[in-house]
Amino acid sequence: DVKVTQSSRYLVKRTGEKVFLECVQDMDHENMFWYRQDPGLGLRLIYFSYDVKMKEKGDIPEGYSVSREKKERFSLILESASTNQTSMYLCASKVAGEVIYTGELFFGEGSRLTVL
Amino acid sequence: DQQVKQNSPSLSVQEGRISILNCDYTNSMFDYFLWYKKYPAEGPTFLISISSIKDKNEDGRFTVFLNKSAKHLSLHIVPSQPGDSAVYFCAGGEYGNKLVFGAGTILRVKS
Numbered sequence: 001d002v003k004v005t006q007s008s009r010y011l012v013k014r015t016g017e018k019v020f021l022e023c024v025q026d027m028d029h030e031n032m033f034w035y036r037q038d039p040g041l042g043l044r045l046i047y048f049s050y051d052v053k054m055k056e057k058g059d060i061p062e063g064y065s066v067s068r069e070k071k072e073r074f075s076l077i078l079e080s081a082s083t084n085q086t087s088m089y090l091c092a093s094k095v096a097g098e099v100i101y102t103g104e105l106f107f108g109e110g111s112r113l114t115v116l
Numbered sequence: 117d118q119q120v121k122q123n124s125p126s127l128s129v130q131e132g133r134i135s136i137l138n139c140d141y142t143n144s145m146f147d148y149f150l151w152y153k154k155y156p157a158e159g160p161t162f163l164i165s166i167s168s169i170k171d172k173n174e175d176g177r178f179t180v181f182l183n184k185s186a187k188h189l190s191l192h193i194v195p196s197q198p199g200d201s202a203v204y205f206c207a208g209g210e211y212g213n214k215l216v217f218g219a220g221t222i223l224r225v226k227s
Contacts, residue, residue, distance in 0.1 A: 004159070033214075040125070042205060042219035043160070058214070090159055104150060105215065107159030 003027070004108035006091050012114045019078040021111050023091030030096035032074035033105065034058075034066065037088040046089075049074055050096060081115045088112050119143045120208050122218035131227045135193040139206030139218055142187065146208035150215070151180060151191050154203045163204070164191070196225045 007022035025032065033048040035058075045058030049068040063085060067075040074093075078085055089112075092105040121140045129135045139149075147168050152160035166173040166180045166189065173180050179192045193200055201224050209215040 009157075035217075040219055042120075042122075043207075043217040045214055048214065092159075104162070104165075104209075105152075105160075107152075107161070109159045110157070112157075 004091055004093055004106050006089075006108040006111045008111050009109065010112045010114075012116065013081050014116050015080075015082055017081050017115075019081050019113065019115075021076040021078075021089055021091075021113070023074045023076070023108055024072050025074075025091075025093040025106070026072065027093060027095075027106065028071065029093035029106070030071070031094045032068065033092040033094075034064075034074065034076045035090045035092065036060070037090055037110070043090065046076065078113075081113075083115050086113060086115045118218075119216045120206055120218040122204075122206055122221045124221050125219070126222040126224065128224045128226060129196045131198055131225055132195045135191075135196045135200065135223055135225065137191040137193075137204050137206075137221050137223065139189045139191075140187060141189070141208050143208060143210075143216070144184075144187065145210050146216075147211045148209055149180070149182065149189055150207045150209075151178075152205045152207065152217075153200075154205065154220070160205060193223075196223075198225050198227045201225045 004025045034046040035043040047066040049055045065077045091108040150165040151163040153163045154160040164178045182189045203220045205220045206218040207215045
């Protein structure tokens with residue numbers, strides 16, 4: 001069974017703290033993604049990685065960075081957390097190449113981050 | 117610029133009836149569309165997809181209709197069940213490019 005695992009389900013951090021969100025997939029997928037989900041805004045892409053050590057900015061990269069040192073692991077980093085980064089963070093992965101007409105993205109269960 | 121819009125934030129339906137969730141898009145280059153379902157405290161899971169060359173795709177109780185001229189798609193759930201209560205996200209994408217998601221519609225199926 002395919003699995004995307006996010007290390008922390010719930011985190012509470014203080015403004016200015018550095019935050020690491022970890023994601024591991026066991027499907028040997030090339031592509032990995034970080035989204036945030038906010039009410040009324042849906043899922044917005046922060047960063048994605050199409051291969052090890054490769055990364056590209058998504059729609060809302062400001063205040064975030066990422067790391068992909070190994071194929072199975074994709075980390076999201078908040079260098080200095082702010083209250084407007086309170087959100088649900090979702091990691092996803094998929095195979096590279098042409099999209100087929102199936103469930104393209106496999107999501108983790110999400111990490112609920114609260115910044116005080 | 118919202119390329120994918122789900123204009124109904126919520127929908128309430130009686131068990132056994134049809135649920136119709138709507139989605140509009142602006143990018144005529146989208147090659148495919150997907151619907152995802154999300155329960156609270158869980159990640160979204162894939163539900164059903166449709167290619168832009170088709171106008172209908174069916175999978176059990178779920179059917180997605182695509183009207184390219186109107187840039188509109190809809191998800192029909194028949195019959196609706198209480199377990200269908202969730203947030204439904206519509207997404208569109210071009211081959212080789214990233215998916216664009218709508219804001220989601222909360223479906224409540226009342227028993």
